[in-house]
Amino acid sequence: MSCGKKAAAQIVLLITGITMLCFGVWRGEAATVLSKAIQLCLECVGIG
Numbered sequence: 001m002s003c004g005k006k007a008a009a010q011i012v013l014l015i016t017g018i019t020m021l022c023f024g025v026w027r028g029e030a031a032t033v034l035s036k037a038i039q040l041c042l043e044c045v046g047i048g
Helices: 003-026 029-045
Strands: none
Touching: 003 029
């Protein structure tokens, strides 16, 4: 793969990832992920 094609592919993937991240935040999934992470951590420690 040439250097130009590789850079273009990286830019496209970066923009796609940022778009998906923003869409997930817009749908309110960040709060869901955070609450599940908190529950998992509390279960591992043995508090929850």
